Amino acid sequence: MTKVKETMSKSPKIGIIMGSKSDLHIMQDAADVLKELGVDYEITVVSAHRTPDRMFSYARAAADRGLKVIIAGAGGAAHLPGMVASLTHLPVIGVPVKSSNSIDGWDSILSILQMPNGIPVATVALNAAKNAGILAAQILSTRDETIVQNLIAYKEELKRKVEESAAELED
Numbered sequence: 001m002t003k004v005k006e007t008m009s010k011s012p013k014i015g016i017i018m019g020s021k022s023d024l025h026i027m028q029d030a031a032d033v034l035k036e037l038g039v040d041y042e043i044t045v046v047s048a049h050r051t052p053d054r055m056f057s058y059a060r061a062a063a064d065r066g067l068k069v070i071i072a073g074a075g076g077a078a079h080l081p082g083m084v085a086s087l088t089h090l091p092v093i094g095v096p097v098k099s100s101n102s103i104d105g106w107d108s109i110l111s112i113l114q115m116p117n118g119i120p121v122a123t124v125a126l127n128a129a130k131n132a133g134i135l136a137a138q139i140l141s142t143r144d145e146t147i148v149q150n151l152i153a154y155k156e157e158l159k160r161k162v163e164e165s166a167a168e169l170e171d
């Protein structure tokens with residue numbers, strides 16, 4: 001990818017949370033793509049079921065701490081994204097994780113996707129933490145021209161790779 005310009009580094013604008021450290025191998029993709037796009041983030045574990053008080057504090061303090069978007073990943077009975085969305089006005093992007101306690105991943109997807117009217121969670125595909133990171137950057141980019149330019153460069157690179165593959169196959 002072309003050179004990424006760093007953005008507003010003082011306080012992270014994106015919070016990445018996950019129900020368990022066992023989700024990290026998936027959720028790391030969100031962190032990696034945000035880094036690639038030059039967007040500051042913080043990352044931690046917040047369990048809806050095992051640490052409900054921590055979830056309440058995290059979600060309630062998020063906006064005042066300067067976060068603009070929360071990415072929340074969980075698997076199985078994946079209540080974290082929806083509960084966090086119920087506690088903050090910030091946009092929440094949910095990542096369904098196919099976890100050790102998932103039946104087949106549909107449990108995670110449906111737990112996050114099927115929210116009641118009024119409390120949306122922007123749900124990405126199973127294990128698609130990278131897309132959650134890109135979407136979070138796109139939300140921030142509505143007020144940040146540097147991120148816009150980094151996203152354009154990122155998409156240009158995707159296009160270049162496809163064209164390179166096509167050229168190789170057509171040779």
Ligand code: RP5
Binds near residue numbers: 021023049074077078
């Ligand atoms: C969920 O349970 C977590 O988000 C994780 O996906 C799953 C399994 O957690 P561990 O038992 O591996 O800690 O709450």
